[in-house]
Amino acid sequence: MDSFLHANLPLAEAAKSEGIGWNIFVYSGLTFAIVFGFVALARKGLKGRVYTSLPTRLAEHLFLFLEGMTVNVIGPQGRKFVPFLLALWSFIFVGNLMGLLLPETPTADWSLNIAMAVITVVYVQWEGIKANGLVGHIKHFAGPKLGGAMVVISGLIFVVEIISELMKLVSLSLRLYGNIHGGHLVRESLDTLIAGIPLGGLLLPLKFFTCIIQAFVWTILTCTYLAIATAHGHDDEHEGDHGGHGHEPELAHA
Amino acid sequence: MNKYGLIGLGVVLVIIGFAVKDQSWTRPEMFAGLELDLGKTITNIGVFLVFIPVITMYFYVPLKEAMDARNNELETTFTDVEQLRTQMQTMKSDYESRLSATEAEARTQIQSQIKEAQALRQQLVSEATERADTMIRQAQLEIDQEKAHAIATIRTHVVDLSLAAAEKVIGENMDSAKNRRLVEEYIDALEVAS
Numbered sequence: 001m002d003s004f005l006h007a008n009l010p011l012a013e014a015a016k017s018e019g020i021g022w023n024i025f026v027y028s029g030l031t032f033a034i035v036f037g038f039v040a041l042a043r044k045g046l047k048g049r050v051y052t053s054l055p056t057r058l059a060e061h062l063f064l065f066l067e068g069m070t071v072n073v074i075g076p077q078g079r080k081f082v083p084f085l086l087a088l089w090s091f092i093f094v095g096n097l098m099g100l101l102l103p104e105t106p107t108a109d110w111s112l113n114i115a116m117a118v119i120t121v122v123y124v125q126w127e128g129i130k131a132n133g134l135v136g137h138i139k140h141f142a143g144p145k146l147g148g149a150m151v152v153i154s155g156l157i158f159v160v161e162i163i164s165e166l167m168k169l170v171s172l173s174l175r176l177y178g179n180i181h182g183g184h185l186v187r188e189s190l191d192t193l194i195a196g197i198p199l200g201g202l203l204l205p206l207k208f209f210t211c212i213i214q215a216f217v218w219t220i221l222t223c224t225y226l227a228i229a230t231a232h233g234h235d236d237e238h239e240g241d242h243g244g245h246g247h248e249p250e251l252a253h254a
Numbered sequence: 255m256n257k258y259g260l261i262g263l264g265v266v267l268v269i270i271g272f273a274v275k276d277q278s279w280t281r282p283e284m285f286a287g288l289e290l291d292l293g294k295t296i297t298n299i300g301v302f303l304v305f306i307p308v309i310t311m312y313f314y315v316p317l318k319e320a321m322d323a324r325n326n327e328l329e330t331t332f333t334d335v336e337q338l339r340t341q342m343q344t345m346k347s348d349y350e351s352r353l354s355a356t357e358a359e360a361r362t363q364i365q366s367q368i369k370e371a372q373a374l375r376q377q378l379v380s381e382a383t384e385r386a387d388t389m390i391r392q393a394q395l396e397i398d399q400e401k402a403h404a405i406a407t408i409r410t411h412v413v414d415l416s417l418a419a420a421e422k423v424i425g426e427n428m429d430s431a432k433n434r435r436l437v438e439e440y441i442d443a444l445e446v447a448s
Contacts, residue, residue, distance in 0.1 A: 039313040046320040083310040115298030
C-alpha cells in the first residue's frame with residue numbers, strides 16, 4: 001500500500017517534502033489580484049440604476065446571499081458582519097477555484113488557513129467583548145451561573161469552553177485544508193493512473209462544488225460563532241421586552 | 255481599532271512574518287506533516303488584516319451605498335406611485351359621484367319633462383274634447399234650427415199647397431155639398447183658432 005501511494009502520488013510526495021513553501025504568496029497574491037480585478041469590474045457597473053454588467057450582478061447576488069445568511073443566523077443586527085464575511089468568502093472561494101486550473105492552491109496550505117482561522121476567532125472574540133463587555137464575555141465561557149459546590153462545574157465548563165474556542169482554530173483550518181489538499185491529491189492520483197489521460201479532470205465538477213461548499217461552510221460557521229458570542233449582549237438588551245431567553249444564543253432564525 | 259490601525263498592524267505583521275521565516279521555531283516538529291510554518295501564518299494574518307479593511311473600503315462600502323441609494327430611489331418611486339394611485343382613486347371616486355349626481359339630475363329632469371308632457375297632453379285632450387263638444391253642441395243647435403226652419407218652410411208650403419188646392423177645390427167644386435161643408439168647417443176652425 002505504501003509503495004502504491006509512493007508510485008502514484010509523485011506530486012503529493014513532492015509537496016510533502018518541499019510543500020508550496022513561500023510560493024504561497026504568489027498564489028495568494030494572484031488570488032487577491034483576481035478578487036480585486038473582479039471587484040474593480042463590479043464597481044464600474046454600480047453607476048446605473050439597473051446593474052447590467054455581469055460582475056456587478058454577481059457581486060450584488062453574493063452580497064445579498066451573505067446578507068441573507070447572516071440575518072438568518074444572527075438576526076438583523078448581524079448585518080454589520082457582512083464585510084468581514086464577504087472578504088473571507090471571496091478569498092476562500094477564489095483561492096479554492098485556483099486549484100481547479102493551477103497546480104497549487106493557497107487554501108491547500110494549512111499555514112494560510114490557520115491564519116484565516118486566527119483572524120476569524122479573534123474577530124469573533126472581539127465582537128463578543130464589544131457586545132458583552134470583557135467580563136461578561138469571559139463569564140459566558142463558564143456557562144450558566146451555578147451556586148455553591150457547583151462552582152467547580154462552572155470552572156470545568158470554562159476550561160472546556162476555552163479549549164473548544166482554541167479548537168475552532170484547528171477545526172476551521174483543517175477542514176478547509178483537508179478538503180482542498182485532499183482534492184488535489186485525488187486529482188493528481190487519477191491523472192497518473194493512465195499515462196497521457198488526465199482522469200483527474202473528471203473531478204472538476206465535484207471540486208468546483210467543493211470550492212463553493214467550503215467557502216460557504218467557513219462563512220456560515222463564522223456566522224454561528226458570531227451569533228453565539230454576541231447573542232448574550234443582544235438578549236440582555238431586550239430582556240425586558242422578551243421576558244428573557246436565558247443564555248441560549250438566538251439561533252432560532254437559522 | 256479603526257481600519258487604518260488594522261492596516262498598519264497588518265503591515266507590521268507581514269514584516270515580522272518575513273523576518274522570522276527562516277527561524278527554526280516557526281516550523282514546529284509536531285506539525286511537520288501539515289507543513290505548518292508560523293512565519294507564513296504571521297505573514298498571512300498581516301495580509302488579511304490589510305485585505306479585509308481594504309476590500310471593505312474599496313468594494314463593500316460603494317456596493318452598499320449604491321444598493322441603498324437604489325433601494326431608496328425605488329422606495330421613493332413606489333411612494334410616488336402609491337400617492338398617484340391614491341390621487342387616481344380619489345379622482346375616480348369624485349368622477350363616479352359626479353357621474354351619479356349627473357345621472358340622478360338627468361333622471362329628475364326626464365321625469366319632470368315627462369310629467370310636463372303628460373300634463374300638456376291632458377290639457378290638449380281636454381281642450382280638444384271641450385272644443386269638440388262645443389262644435390257638436392253648435393252643430394246640434396244648427397241642425398235643430400235647420401230642422402225647425404225646414405219644418406216651418408214645409409208647413410208654409412203645405413199651407414200654401416193646401417190653400418192652392420183648396421182654392422182649386424173650392425173653385426171647381428164649390429157646388430158639391432161635401433166641399434162646401436169642408437170649407438165651411440175649415441173656416442170655422444180658423445175662426446175659432448184666431
